[in-house]
Amino acid sequence: MLSARKPDPTIIIIFGAGGDLCWRKLLPAIYNLYLDNWLPDNFAVVGLDIKEMSDDQFRQRINDGINKFSRRGKANENEWQKFASSLSYQKADFTDKNNYQQLAQRLLSIESPWGKKSNRVFYLAIPPLFIQDITENLSSSNIAQDDLLDRIVIEKPFGHDLESARKLNKILGNIFNECQIYRIDHYLGKETVQNMMAFRFANALFEPIWNRNFIDHVQITVSEEVGVEHRGSYYDHAGALRDMIQNHILQLLCLTAMEPPVSFSADEVRNKKVDVLRAIRKYKPEDVHNVSVRGQYGGGWLEGNKIVGYKEEPGVNPQSNIETFAAIKFFIDNWRWQDVPFYIRTGKRLPVKTSVITIQFRPVPHSAFPNESIENWQPNRLIINIQPEMGIRLRFQAKQPGLKMLLTPVDMIFNYENAYKTEPPEAYETLLLDVMLGDATLFMRSDQVEAAWELLMPIIETWESATPTDFPNYSGGTWGPEAAEALIARDGKNWLILPAINHSNSK
Numbered sequence: 001m002l003s004a005r006k007p008d009p010t011i012i013i014i015f016g017a018g019g020d021l022c023w024r025k026l027l028p029a030i031y032n033l034y035l036d037n038w039l040p041d042n043f044a045v046v047g048l049d050i051k052e053m054s055d056d057q058f059r060q061r062i063n064d065g066i067n068k069f070s071r072r073g074k075a076n077e078n079e080w081q082k083f084a085s086s087l088s089y090q091k092a093d094f095t096d097k098n099n100y101q102q103l104a105q106r107l108l109s110i111e112s113p114w115g116k117k118s119n120r121v122f123y124l125a126i127p128p129l130f131i132q133d134i135t136e137n138l139s140s141s142n143i144a145q146d147d148l149l150d151r152i153v154i155e156k157p158f159g160h161d162l163e164s165a166r167k168l169n170k171i172l173g174n175i176f177n178e179c180q181i182y183r184i185d186h187y188l189g190k191e192t193v194q195n196m197m198a199f200r201f202a203n204a205l206f207e208p209i210w211n212r213n214f215i216d217h218v219q220i221t222v223s224e225e226v227g228v229e230h231r232g233s234y235y236d237h238a239g240a241l242r243d244m245i246q247n248h249i250l251q252l253l254c255l256t257a258m259e260p261p262v263s264f265s266a267d268e269v270r271n272k273k274v275d276v277l278r279a280i281r282k283y284k285p286e287d288v289h290n291v292s293v294r295g296q297y298g299g300g301w302l303e304g305n306k307i308v309g310y311k312e313e314p315g316v317n318p319q320s321n322i323e324t325f326a327a328i329k330f331f332i333d334n335w336r337w338q339d340v341p342f343y344i345r346t347g348k349r350l351p352v353k354t355s356v357i358t359i360q361f362r363p364v365p366h367s368a369f370p371n372e373s374i375e376n377w378q379p380n381r382l383i384i385n386i387q388p389e390m391g392i393r394l395r396f397q398a399k400q401p402g403l404k405m406l407l408t409p410v411d412m413i414f415n416y417e418n419a420y421k422t423e424p425p426e427a428y429e430t431l432l433l434d435v436m437l438g439d440a441t442l443f444m445r446s447d448q449v450e451a452a453w454e455l456l457m458p459i460i461e462t463w464e465s466a467t468p469t470d471f472p473n474y475s476g477g478t479w480g481p482e483a484a485e486a487l488i489a490r491d492g493k494n495w496l497i498l499p500a501i502n503h504s505n506s507k
C-alpha cells in the first residue's frame with residue numbers, strides 16, 4: 001500500500017489456474033502490473049490445476065481472459081508475447097504428493113538462472129476443502145520453507161462460521177507464520193476504500209466531528225443488480241450475510257469507525273480494526289429479529305427485462321431458505337460511537353449496483369429560520385461513494401438565490417474522474433503487488449476474521465433455527481423486503497438512495 005519500490009524476484013504459483021478467478025481477475029491484474037512496470041525482471045507464474053493443458057493452451061486461455069477483462073482492453077501483441085514467456089502450467093491433483101515433487105523441481109529450475117531463491121507466492125484460488133491438503137503437501141515437500149520469502153494467499157470465504165474459521169486458521173498456522181498468510185478481501189484493494197484512510201487520517205478537518213457528538217447515524221449500502229449468476233451452488237450455502245457482510249461490509253464499517261492508527265504498519269492498522277469489531281454489540285438470540293432483516297428475491301423486472309426468482313436460478317435448491325438480502329443495525333460500544341446506529345444493507349437483484357457510506361450529521365441545535373425557509377431542509381451528510389461512482393460529497397444548506405430566504409441542500413463534490421486523469425488500478429493489482437512486497441496492511445489477520453464471525457454467529461444461528469415463512473419476500477428490481485424499511489423507520493430515519501454524482505435530487 002505504501003511502498004513505491006518493485007518487488008524482489010517472485011514466482012506466483014496459482015492453485016486453481018484453470019478457474020474463473022485466475023482467468024477474469026488474477027492474470028489480467030498481473031498483466032497490468034507488468035505493463036505498468038511493477039513486476040521484477042525475474043518473474044514467473046506457474047499455474048496448477050487438474051485439467052490437462054499445455055503451456056501454450058494455458059497462455060491462450062490467459063490471453064483470452066486479458067482481452068475480455070483487463071481494464072486496458074485487448075492485449076498489445078508485442079507486450080503480450082514478452083509477458084507470455086513468464087507463464088507456464090502444470091497439471092496437478094492437489095491431493096497427490098508426487099505432483100508437489102514435480103512442482104519443487106520446476107520452481108528450482110525457474111530460480112536457478114536468477115541465482116537466488118525468490119519470493120514464492122502460493123495463491124489458493126480453489127474451494128476451501130483443498131486448503132489442508134495443499135498446505136500440508138507444500139510443507140512436506142519442502143516447497144514452502146522460508147518464513148520471509150514464502151507467502152500464501154487465501155480467497156474468501158474464509159470459513160463458514162466461527163468454528164470452521166478457527167479450524168482453518170489452525171491448519172494454516174501449523175505451517176505458516178501469521179505474517180506469511182494473506183487473507184484476501186478484494187474490497188480493501190479498491191481505490192475508494194483505501195482512500196477512506198487518507199480522507200479520515202490525512203485531514204484535520206473531519207476528525208473532531210467524527211463521533212457521537214456530531215454524527216446522528218451511519219448507513220452502508222452495498223447493492224447489486226445481478227442475481228447469483230452462475231454461482232448458485234456456492235451462494236446457496238453462503239447467503240448475503242456470509243458472502244458480503246462478514247467480510248466486505250464489516251471492513252467498510254471498520255474503516256469508518258476505527259481510531260486513528262499511530263503508524264501505517266500492517267499490525268497497527270489491523271489492531272485498530274479489530275478493536276472496532278470487538279466493540280460492536282453482540283446480540284442475544286431474542287434481540288436478533290429486532291435488529292436484522294433477511295430477504296430472498298422473487299421474480300420481477302429489472303431495466304425492462306423479466307428476471308427469475310432466486311429459487312429458479314441454476315444450482316439453487318428450489319426450496320432454498322438462503323437470504324439474498326440482509327439488513328442489520330449495529331451499535332459500537334465505545335466512547336466515540338455509543339448510541340450511534342450503523343445501518344447496513346446488502347442484496348442481490350436490487351435496482352442499482354452501488355456501494356456507498358453515508359454519514360448523517362445531527363441537526364442544528366436550534367433553527368432560527370421560519371418554516372417557509374426550511375421546507376427543503378436536509379441534514380448535513382457526507383456521502384462516500386465507493387462504486388460505481390467514485391468520490392465524496394458533502395451536503396449542506398445554502399440560500400437559494402432570490403429575494404426570499406429559502407434554504408436548499410447543495411453538494412460539494414470530489415469526483416475521481418474530474419480530479420485525476422489516471423485510471424485507477426483494479427483491486428487485485430493493488431493486492432497482488434502488496435503480497436509480492438510483503439505488505440499485509442490490506443489483508444485480514446486471523447483475529448479479525450474470527451472477531452467478524454463471532455459477531456455474526458448469534459444472527460446466523462437464530463436465522464438458521466427459524467425457517468423463514470415468507471420467502472421470496474421481495475421482487476427482483478426492488479429495494480428488498482418491507483421489513484428493511486421498517487427496521488430503520490422505527491428509529492425515525494430512512495434509507496438513502498442516492499443518485500449518481502453530479503445530480504442532487506436525493507431527499
Ligand code: BG6
Nearest residue numbers: 156186187224243244248355387
Ligand atoms: C464477492 C461476492 O466477494 O463480491 C459476490 O462473493 C459479489 O457475490 C462480489 O457479487 C461483489 O464485488 P464488487 O467488487 O463487484 O462489489
